[in-house]
Amino acid sequence: MSGFSASRVAAVMIKEFKQLARDRLTFAIMLLIPVLQLTLFGYAINFQPRQLPTAVLVQEDSRFARSIVAALRNSAYFQLTAQVRTPAELDTLVRRGEAQFAITIPGDFTRRVVRGDHAQILIEVDASDPSATGGAVAALASLPQQALAHDLKGALGPRAMAAPPFEVVLHNRFNPESITAYNIVPGLLGVILSMTMVMMTSLSVTREIEHGTMESLLATPVQPIEVMAGKLAPYVLVGLIQTAIILILARLLFDVPMQGGWTGLSLGVGLFIVGSLALGFLISTVARSQLQAMQMSVFYMLPSILLSGFAFPFAGMPAWARALGEMIPVTHFLRLVRGAMLKGQELGDQWRELAALAAFVCVVTALAMARYRRTLD
Amino acid sequence: MTGAASLAIDVKGLNKSFGDKHVVQDFSIQVAGGRICGFLGPNGSGKTTTLRMLCGLLTPDSGTGTCLGFDILAQSEQIKRQTGYMTQRFSLYEDLTIAENLEFTARVYGLDRRAGRVDQALERLGLTNRRDQLAGDLSGGWKQRLALASATLHDPQLLLLDEPTAGVDPKARRDFWDEIHDLAGRGLTVLVSTHYMDEAERCHEIAYISYGKLIARGTVEDVVAGAHLVTFHGEGPDVGKLVHELAGRPGVETVAPFGAAVHVSGTDRKALEAAIAPWRKPPFKWTEVEPTLEDVFIKLMGQAQDNYA
Numbered sequence: 001m002s003g004f005s006a007s008r009v010a011a012v013m014i015k016e017f018k019q020l021a022r023d024r025l026t027f028a029i030m031l032l033i034p035v036l037q038l039t040l041f042g043y044a045i046n047f048q049p050r051q052l053p054t055a056v057l058v059q060e061d062s063r064f065a066r067s068i069v070a071a072l073r074n075s076a077y078f079q080l081t082a083q084v085r086t087p088a089e090l091d092t093l094v095r096r097g098e099a100q101f102a103i104t105i106p107g108d109f110t111r112r113v114v115r116g117d118h119a120q121i122l123i124e125v126d127a128s129d130p131s132a133t134g135g136a137v138a139a140l141a142s143l144p145q146q147a148l149a150h151d152l153k154g155a156l157g158p159r160a161m162a163a164p165p166f167e168v169v170l171h172n173r174f175n176p177e178s179i180t181a182y183n184i185v186p187g188l189l190g191v192i193l194s195m196t197m198v199m200m201t202s203l204s205v206t207r208e209i210e211h212g213t214m215e216s217l218l219a220t221p222v223q224p225i226e227v228m229a230g231k232l233a234p235y236v237l238v239g240l241i242q243t244a245i246i247l248i249l250a251r252l253l254f255d256v257p258m259q260g261g262w263t264g265l266s267l268g269v270g271l272f273i274v275g276s277l278a279l280g281f282l283i284s285t286v287a288r289s290q291l292q293a294m295q296m297s298v299f300y301m302l303p304s305i306l307l308s309g310f311a312f313p314f315a316g317m318p319a320w321a322r323a324l325g326e327m328i329p330v331t332h333f334l335r336l337v338r339g340a341m342l343k344g345q346e347l348g349d350q351w352r353e354l355a356a357l358a359a360f361v362c363v364v365t366a367l368a369m370a371r372y373r374r375t376l377d
Numbered sequence: 378m379t380g381a382a383s384l385a386i387d388v389k390g391l392n393k394s395f396g397d398k399h400v401v402q403d404f405s406i407q408v409a410g411g412r413i414c415g416f417l418g419p420n421g422s423g424k425t426t427t428l429r430m431l432c433g434l435l436t437p438d439s440g441t442g443t444c445l446g447f448d449i450l451a452q453s454e455q456i457k458r459q460t461g462y463m464t465q466r467f468s469l470y471e472d473l474t475i476a477e478n479l480e481f482t483a484r485v486y487g488l489d490r491r492a493g494r495v496d497q498a499l500e501r502l503g504l505t506n507r508r509d510q511l512a513g514d515l516s517g518g519w520k521q522r523l524a525l526a527s528a529t530l531h532d533p534q535l536l537l538l539d540e541p542t543a544g545v546d547p548k549a550r551r552d553f554w555d556e557i558h559d560l561a562g563r564g565l566t567v568l569v570s571t572h573y574m575d576e577a578e579r580c581h582e583i584a585y586i587s588y589g590k591l592i593a594r595g596t597v598e599d600v601v602a603g604a605h606l607v608t609f610h611g612e613g614p615d616v617g618k619l620v621h622e623l624a625g626r627p628g629v630e631t632v633a634p635f636g637a638a639v640h641v642s643g644t645d646r647k648a649l650e651a652a653i654a655p656w657r658k659p660p661f662k663w664t665e666v667e668p669t670l671e672d673v674f675i676k677l678m679g680q681a682q683d684n685y686a
Contacts, residue, residue: 216468216527219432220485221457376434 025288029295040321041306048135049316055082055099057090059107063151068105068121071147077136090124094173096349097335100126100133100315109166113148119166128342130178132313140168174342182257185250186337187310190330192246193269194276194304195297197239201280202293204231205372210290215376224372228365232277239273250341259344264354268336271357275329278364285371304330332356385410385535385566386431388442388449393426393435393589400426402589404440408568408582410534413561415580416570419678423589424570425465428537431568432462445534456535458486461528465539467520469527471513475504478512479527486531498526518549525553529560536560538569542576554579574671585677592677601673607649608642608668610635613661626652631675642672 020027054072058065072078078101084090093099104122112119123140125133144164152165175182208214217227250256280297287293305311307321308330314322325331332353339345339353347354386408393401401423408414416424429435431444433453442448447455469478479498483491499505502522512523521541529536538557542550554576561567561581569580577583578597585593585600593600611619616639623632623641628648632641643649650657657663 211471212464212466212468213470214468215434215464215466216462217485218434219457219460219462219464220482221454221487222485375436376429377436 023291025292026295029299033299037302040303040324044307044317044321044324045312046316047131047312049132049313050076050135051079052077052100052133052136052315053081053098054078054101054103055084055090055093056080057084057087057102057104059105060109062110064110064113064148065105067151068143068147071143072103075139075143077139092349094124094126095339095343095345097126097339097343101136113165116165120169121166122169122171124171124173126174127172127176127178128174128338129183129309129313130175130180131183132315137170140170143168181254182342183338184310185246185254185256186341187334189243189246189250189337190272190308190333191301191305191310193239193242193273193333194330195301196242197235197273197276198280198283198300199294199297200235200238201232201277202283202287202297203290204281205284206287206290206293209288218374218376224369224374228278228281228368228372231281232274235277236270236273239277240269243269243273256341258341261340261343261345261347261350264336264345264347264350265340267354268333268340268350268357271354271361272329272333275357275361275364278361278368279329282364282368282371285368285373304328307331309334326356329357329360332360383410384408384443385412386442386444386568388431388444389440391427391430391440391442392438393423393430394438400589401430401437404586404589404591405442406584406591406594408566410566411561411564412581413557413567413569413579415577415583416568416586417572417577417583417674418570418586418592422586424586425539426589427586428462428539428568428570431456432460432537433457434462458531459533460535460537461531461533462537463521463524463528463539463541465543467524469512469520469524471511473512474509475499475512475515475523476508478523479530482527482530488531494530498530502526518545518553521545521549521553522556525556529565534565536565536567536569538567540570540572542571542573550576574669574674577670585674587678592680593673597670601668601670604668604673604676605644606630606642606668606673606676607644607646608640608666608672609649609653609663610638610640610666611653611656611661611663612638613656616661619656623652628652630679631672633672633675640666640669640672642668642676644676 056069056072058069069080073080081099082093084093087104090099090102090104094102102124104124106120106122109119109121111117125137127133144166148165172178205214208217247258251258279300283293283296283300287296303324307317307325308314308328309325310330314325314331317325336345336350336353336357339349384407386406389405391401391404392399404423404427416427418424426435430437431449433449433456437449441450444456445459449456470481473481476495476499479495480491483494488494496505499508504519504523512520515523525538525541536557542553545553550573557567557569558579569576571577580597582596583594583600584591593603595603616637617634619639620632620634623629623639628643628645629641629652630643632639641649641653643652653663
């Protein structure tokens, strides 16, 4: 009777197959994950992002300046999104992350090119995400040689032959040494919080249903919003402790700069924690079992890591993927955390991300309340 | 209280379907305050569904009525406040201690003097020494008593018990029923579903439900008398074998071994006597007896099945 019996293996195997086939959602998720994730992320992720948002400040209206702008425009790496008039405007765009490159063509540019007198253009790079801008920075090397090739003819011909007619001064901002950890570690705050918060509450209602305690709970006068608030509150505290641990370690182990923006950051952490918990609660009202709740949480985590700008440059994704990414709270939280820690963003720069997170909290809470069953019907 | 208000439960024409299964059909019942009413019926007959509709856990598809004077459709919040519901499956938190479970209940109902009430309940249960033990570690009987204590902590006026003693030993069941009678003595109305005949006999009145329909209603004596059943008690060597021979003979509606004897019942006395005639001689000994509640239920169950088919 002992030993290995193929028929006993078959008995267990057939049972497993039947149970798997009966749990339709699990089965669907197992089939959907490869198809959806592969097509979604295969097309969305791009290690060599192009079309990066670029702002230009042209301080002289000249043929040369126009040629340089045209050359940038023709390059696949840059997309001119704004033409500004003052250095302050340029600075704001970069600090807010609306432009990853800020190009300044100074007022005496043409004069210096003609004289051969160290003509320069200034390109400021938002280096907070070094992987996003690397390719574009490399492409800038050939700009001086080519941009003015058509203009430097006739009397100015020799200018084109000799050394490049002008020089590109690169200025890496926010993360001058391009240390990847400065970008990844603040991002991890969002990913870790999201992973733990969503998962913890996603089990909360399904656990009560599985253990049968939901029936007793529903027979009491407790209201849905009271259940939700009560279930979320302990995890808000857990989330705050996690945040403190991550920030302290980021400082001690990785020496991540903390430039400021603490008010906005604190607000953002609070909103993000509550929003993630509320999402978990919503999942919990949809899932029929704890297993399904876990699967949905995982299903949510993948885009949160891949489409949020955490693992891959946000600007490098096609428009549809960016639109999807905008709907994920991690995306906004990452911008907020990186903006505060690396750029020292103030409330004026942060309000849009804060508003997005607040909207997320409201929508998810409303959905969860609509889904929450007050009866066993 | 006026006459109408003294009815703890007064519902008419309740219906509930799940998918194409019509689980409760045109169910009407009235239960006076302070009574213990037993719900009996085979598995799947709609007992749990009915109890859940009464306490607002399920919404009836149609029907009207009141519980404790509150409308069952519009005022389920008020009903919940004054009703204790004990589920069929243990539904307290197994990973909380006995005392913590009671404290939770006290808080959810917004009770005053929380600590006092919890201590009192523990005292009554005799669990004061074990208050810090996890509820999940209790034996079946203790779990049921704890669940009852939790369901009555807020001094409800109506208690709904869904098979409260399933899987509990006879001693614990007896204690449990003594407690229910105590509660009813204090004016609480109790609706309890059960499969046990001895428990049915401890109820003031019973309601027999089958396939979602109320079949019989009244005191145990009423229900037994209302069935118009004639029962013979047969003894003799190997009398158990007669069960198969008697089953299916005209006039025999139920036949069942009864210890070392056999009970045969039918509504038609003549036909029944004809059926047992071949064995009505020594060594067999037949005596006519009062039908038991069990005889009546087995007959009712068979009848309902016939109606359903």
